[in-house]
Every structure is written in C-alpha cells, then in structure tokens.
Amino acid sequence: xxxxxxxxxxxxxxxxxxxxxxxxxxxxxxxxxxxxxxxxxxxxxxxxxxxxxxxxxxxxxxxxxxxxxxxxxxxxxxxxxxxxxxxxxxxxxxxxxxxxxxxxxxxxxxxxxxxxxxxxxxxxxxxxxxxxxxxxxxxxxxxxxxxxxxxxxxxxxxxxxxxxxxxxxxxxxxxxxxxxxxxxxxxxxxxxxxxxxxxxxxxxxxxxxxxxxxxxxxxx
Amino acid sequence: xxxxxxxxxxxxxxxxxxxxxxxxxxxxxxxxxxxxxxxxxxxxxxxxxxxxxxxxxxxxxxxxxxxxxxxxxxxxxxxxxxxxxxxxxxxxxxxxxxxxxxxxxxxxxxxxxxxxxxxxxxxxxxxxxxxxxxxxxxxxxxx
Numbered sequence: 001x002x003x004x005x006x007x008x009x010x011x012x013x014x015x016x017x018x019x020x021x022x023x024x025x026x027x028x029x030x031x032x033x034x035x036x037x038x039x040x041x042x043x044x045x046x047x048x049x050x051x052x053x054x055x056x057x058x059x060x061x062x063x064x065x066x067x068x069x070x071x072x073x074x075x076x077x078x079x080x081x082x083x084x085x086x087x088x089x090x091x092x093x094x095x096x097x098x099x100x101x102x103x104x105x106x107x108x109x110x111x112x113x114x115x116x117x118x119x120x121x122x123x124x125x126x127x128x129x130x131x132x133x134x135x136x137x138x139x140x141x142x143x144x145x146x147x148x149x150x151x152x153x154x155x156x157x158x159x160x161x162x163x164x165x166x167x168x169x170x171x172x173x174x175x176x177x178x179x180x181x182x183x184x185x186x187x188x189x190x191x192x193x194x195x196x197x198x199x200x201x202x203x204x205x206x207x208x209x210x211x212x213x214x215x216x217x218x219x220x
Numbered sequence: 221x222x223x224x225x226x227x228x229x230x231x232x233x234x235x236x237x238x239x240x241x242x243x244x245x246x247x248x249x250x251x252x253x254x255x256x257x258x259x260x261x262x263x264x265x266x267x268x269x270x271x272x273x274x275x276x277x278x279x280x281x282x283x284x285x286x287x288x289x290x291x292x293x294x295x296x297x298x299x300x301x302x303x304x305x306x307x308x309x310x311x312x313x314x315x316x317x318x319x320x321x322x323x324x325x326x327x328x329x330x331x332x333x334x335x336x337x338x339x340x341x342x343x344x345x346x347x348x349x350x351x352x353x354x355x356x357x358x359x360x361x362x363x
Contacts, residue, residue: 053297055323078273078297082324090327105273108301111309 004067006052007074027061066093073099084114155199161217167191172212175205226272227293233258272302288314
C-alpha cells in the first residue's frame with residue numbers, strides 16, 4: 001500500500017516507521033527545515049520538504065497516483081482539513097485519516113465530511129470516563145457514518161434494572177442491549193438475561209437516546 | 221445590511237471601514253485586541269476578540285443573520301475553513317475569502333467558495349503594466 005503522510009511530527013514519524021516496518025511504501029511531507037533534516041536522516045528520500053497544503057508539494061510527493069491512504073497529521077487543524085479536502089476531491093484519494101488537535105474543532109471536520117478522525121485528547125477523555133468508576137454511561141465507540149453509538153453501562157446497587165430480566169425492561173426506541181459482562185465473562189443479551197449489580201452492559205443506540213437509556217437502566 | 225469581517229489586518233480593517241461608510245452594520249472579529257487600532261480612532265462598529273473557528277463567538281457576532289462574511293486572516297487554510305463553515309453551517313449567502321495561494325484559491329473556487337486571490341490580482345496587474353509600458357515605449361520609438 002502507498003501511504004502519503006502530511007506532517008512529520010511525533011505522530012507522522014512514528015506512523016511512518018511502523019508502516020515501513022510492515023513493508024508499505026511511504027512518503028512523508030514536513031515543512032520545518034530543522035525537523036525535515038532530522039527526518040531525512042532516518043527516512044532518506046521518503047521525506048519531502050514543503051507545505052503539504054500546496055498542490056505542487058503534494059504532487060511532488062505523489063498525490064497524483066493517488067495514494068491508497070492519505071494521513072493528515074500536522075499540528076494545525078485547518079491545514080489537516082484542507083489537505084483532506086484536496087486529497088479527496090481533487091486527487092480522488094480513496095481514504096483519508098485526519099488528526100484533530102483541538103477537540104473543539106471536531107465539529108468542523110464532521111461538518112465538512114472529513115472522516116475518520118483521531119483526536120488524542122478525546123481518546124484520553126474517553127479513557128478517563130472508563131477508568132473513573134462512578135461515571136455512568138461510558139461512550140466506547142461512535143459509528144459516525146451510521147449515526148450510532150456503542151456505550152457501556154455499569155449496573156449499580158441502586159439501578160432500577162438490577163434484578164430484572166431484560167424483557168421486563170421498557171427499552172426506549174432507538175436503543176438495544178448487546179451483551180452483559182459479569183465476572184470477566186460476556187454473554188449476548190437476550191430477553192431472559194437477568195441483570196445483576198456489578199454487570200457491565202453494552203448497548204447500541206441512536207444519538208439523543210442516552211438520557212432515556214440512563215432512565216431505564218440507571219436512574220430511579 | 222450586515223457584514224461580519226474576520227481578520228482585522230490591513231485588508232480586513234479597510235473592507236470594514238468601506239462597508240461601514242456605505243451604511244452597513246459591521247462586526248469585526250480578530251484574535252488580537254491590538255489590531256482594533258487599524259479601524260481608526262473613530263470606529264463606531266462592534267469589535268469582538270476571538271477566533272474565527274469558535275462557533276459560539278460566530279453566533280455572538282450575529283453570523284446567523286449576516287448578509288455577508290469577509291474572511292481575511294493571515295492564514296489561507298484558516299480562511300478557507302472559516303469560509304466553508306459560514307457557507308455550510310450558517311448558510312450565509314455571500315461569503316468572500318482571501319486566499320494568497322493561487323492554486324488553492326482556484327481549487328476552492330471551483331468547489332463553490334468565493335475566493336479572492338491578491339497574488340493573482342497582483343500578477344495580472346504587474347504583467348499588464350509591464351506590457352503597457354512596452355507598448356508605450358515601442359510606440360514612442362516609432363514616432
């Protein structure tokens with residue numbers, strides 16, 4: 001696979017290294033002269049110097065082939081959006097992945113259809129939610145294209161659903177329970193599954209159904 | 221008529237003053253409070269300190285009811301993204317964006333964004349001026 005990487009910071013350099021180890025072909029673009037020299041020592045001809053939002057720089061790096069994958073991982077969100085727009089709409093790159101530096105900009109990536117995106121801050125926040133035991137519904141995965149979300153719900157002693165079978169619960173529209181994890185083992189949720197204190201329930205839901213799911217499973 | 225001007229450097233501040241003189245309600249946005257002075261001591265319009273990608277700030281500026289948005293910060297890609305947001309999120313009818321790089325200006329113009337490229341304008345004007353002076357001097361020689 002041919003991968004074009006825009007941005008040679010820590011993320012770009014580490015991804016380049018990993019892809020090369022897997023025998024993929026990689027070109028990486030870096031603008032800053034001092035950083036470029038460091039990268040060139042390690043990656044040799046695979047590094048191109050320049051502004052990855054300029055068409056001639058992208059073309060010199062082989063965007064016209066086009067690459068199987070374009071990664072926009074510069075430290076600037078506007079640059080990453082523009083790189084993805086150019087890669088997809090002008091050079092018909094089949095796949096792009098963009099880095100979101102400031103989570104507040106996520107909404108702009110979504111609005112312009114730049115996906116998938118990776119945001120370190122958001123990932124860390126999701127982990128914090130997961131690791132803090134008191135937190136209620138934990139967002140595990142957003143399926144952006146399908147507008148669905150997978151969440152984990154810990155069943156506590158005061159949860160109205162504890163001690164009940166799933167078929168006894170009035171599950172709100174737009175939500176469905178997937179599985180129940182108990183003492184290190186997971187089982188697919190069926191109508192006869194009885195929820196117990198300490199269970200961790202996986203659910204899939206449409207956006208906006210979180211409050212209703214919380215009401216049925218957690219609130220009293 | 222109401223305009224939001226994002227970026228208050230030499231260009232943005234002058235556009236703001238022209239529109240204001242033409243009787244428009246003008247709101248100017250810039251990250252840097254210092255550039256307020258570019259609007260002149262007698263500036264009577266609004267000035268908001270903020271980043272053009274901050275949705276709350278854009279709403280506060282009144283973008284939802286704006287007739288025109290002019291984007292002229294010092295970053296091409298920032299201008300392009302702000303312009304696209306004004307168009308697609310806030311459905312502003314007239315969005316004009318300054319893009320210094322002719323290639324990017326042309327590409328986003330093809331995709332429906334009204335870009336103005338000072339570089340292309342300068343290239344055209346300079347070339348034309350050079351050609352005119354050549355004609356003038358040739359004519360001068362023939363007389």
